[in-house]
Amino acid sequence: MNMMTRVGDFESVFAKARKQARQSGRPVLAVLAFPWSGADPMALYQRLETMGGDCLYWETREPELVLLGIGRALECVPDADSGLAGLQRRWRRLNDEAVIEGTSGARAIGGLRFDQAADRHWPWRRFPDACLTVPRLLLECTARESRLICHKLVRQDDDPVVEGHRYRRDIETLLLGERAALSSPPAPTLIREQGIGARQWQAKAETLIAAIRAGRMNKVVLARHLHQTYSERLSAATVLRRLRDTDSHSHLFAVRHGGLCFLGATPERLVSVNDGRVETHALAGTVRRGSDPEADQRLGEQLLASAKDRHEHEWVVQAIRDALRPLLDELRVSPEPVLHRLPVMQHLSTRIEGRVAAGAGVLELVEAMQPTPAVAGYPKHEALACIRVHEGFDRGWYAGPLGWIDGAGNGDFVVALRSALISGRECHLFAGCGLVADSVPEQEYGETSLKLSCMQRALAGDGREG
Numbered sequence: 001m002n003m004m005t006r007v008g009d010f011e012s013v014f015a016k017a018r019k020q021a022r023q024s025g026r027p028v029l030a031v032l033a034f035p036w037s038g039a040d041p042m043a044l045y046q047r048l049e050t051m052g053g054d055c056l057y058w059e060t061r062e063p064e065l066v067l068l069g070i071g072r073a074l075e076c077v078p079d080a081d082s083g084l085a086g087l088q089r090r091w092r093r094l095n096d097e098a099v100i101e102g103t104s105g106a107r108a109i110g111g112l113r114f115d116q117a118a119d120r121h122w123p124w125r126r127f128p129d130a131c132l133t134v135p136r137l138l139l140e141c142t143a144r145e146s147r148l149i150c151h152k153l154v155r156q157d158d159d160p161v162v163e164g165h166r167y168r169r170d171i172e173t174l175l176l177g178e179r180a181a182l183s184s185p186p187a188p189t190l191i192r193e194q195g196i197g198a199r200q201w202q203a204k205a206e207t208l209i210a211a212i213r214a215g216r217m218n219k220v221v222l223a224r225h226l227h228q229t230y231s232e233r234l235s236a237a238t239v240l241r242r243l244r245d246t247d248s249h250s251h252l253f254a255v256r257h258g259g260l261c262f263l264g265a266t267p268e269r270l271v272s273v274n275d276g277r278v279e280t281h282a283l284a285g286t287v288r289r290g291s292d293p294e295a296d297q298r299l300g301e302q303l304l305a306s307a308k309d310r311h312e313h314e315w316v317v318q319a320i321r322d323a324l325r326p327l328l329d330e331l332r333v334s335p336e337p338v339l340h341r342l343p344v345m346q347h348l349s350t351r352i353e354g355r356v357a358a359g360a361g362v363l364e365l366v367e368a369m370q371p372t373p374a375v376a377g378y379p380k381h382e383a384l385a386c387i388r389v390h391e392g393f394d395r396g397w398y399a400g401p402l403g404w405i406d407g408a409g410n411g412d413f414v415v416a417l418r419s420a421l422i423s424g425r426e427c428h429l430f431a432g433c434g435l436v437a438d439s440v441p442e443q444e445y446g447e448t449s450l451k452l453s454c455m456q457r458a459l460a461g462d463g464r465e466g
Contacts, residue, residue, distance in 0.1 A: 010164030017099040017154035027155045029094050033102035036148040039139055041068040046237035056109045057254040064143045069109055069135030070174055073151035076132040084367035095407035104149050108132040111402030114395040118388055123421055123428050124396030126258025187461025188230035195226040202441035204390050212437050219315055220377035220386050223432030224448045225393040230425045236261040242458040247343050251414045253402055262397050264419025267342050270401050272412040273362040278354040282316040284374045285309030285348035288450055300339045300346055308438050313337055313348045315378040320352055323368040328354040345450055362411030366401045375399040398430040420455050429455050
């Protein structure tokens, strides 16, 4: 890449945006995108972490896409009265007025709390309720190509020459600087763990199961929270790399706010939109993996034949179908679930597809779907009321939607499961399971332990697949 030429490109697009900002009387988003070769986003993320950089990470397997966001050009938060639908309208307006040059338009990464109505408590006080971040620099890598997308919110008094040189300096420092070989830090030692005990959690589960049997609801998801302290500062990049190396099927994410990093490897996609085509899946019903292929096959067949798990799964399918139907012109649901296998567990999964209706966007789909019965329960409002009373901690962004959106109406959001919140030597882990009428508290507690083990191994440096 000829950096001197690109500085001229920066000045040109910033000058056009400044002219438009002066005409309209409000800031204008400038976007410049161009091909970028030789990128290793994970290595760059690790390097930026050692520099104290403010960065975001996103990686999906199907389709193969990696996003590395550096810095913040702007942040968009929803109004209290308009929610995500209002944020979708603001995002469209921002892009309609944007000055764009190069191979791509704008892209933002963000998410929101699991329960917008619940009060925010420790350790989530420094995380916003909801936020879309437009990075200053965004490295986008697919199986075919890589490119760098530069965003700048240009104001009436900005100097295009000065701003162009600032972007050149950032690119040279952050992306083209000395790339010394980075090694993983030594595995930290767990020195303290706090969390609700097995008996106390199982007693809560028994109370909720009794409420289900009494007809108050069909299902509720009860989660656990562990607060761990380690001997050394935890590296988000190292944890992400371990998660990627041990689970080739999950989607990776890492988002920073207020010195905290929320990261994970989730198996569950909430919804994606690509050129109007909508894809999602219902994921509910869980069993562990077998110790050998024969045992694994037997456990999978038992899960497929389980009336309890099939009923629980069908509630999720029905809820997603009902949420999406008003927003889609077409809706297709696979007739039977299949097994979705992960390193330590396997789930029932049903594919759901459709075509988005004119005027609807991915954020409106997210708002309609979240939270699904897979992470809250069914019916939704009754389940959420029970979670607020009985769970005993703030889920924050755990089990909430997290993903990206572009200026063309495309987007991809996952459910932030198998996740942890990291700050220095402190770590908060989260995992839950669905309770129905015939649930057994001891077995459900074991399921949460199985789910927690994925992140615990990544934190401790144990890369073995379970």
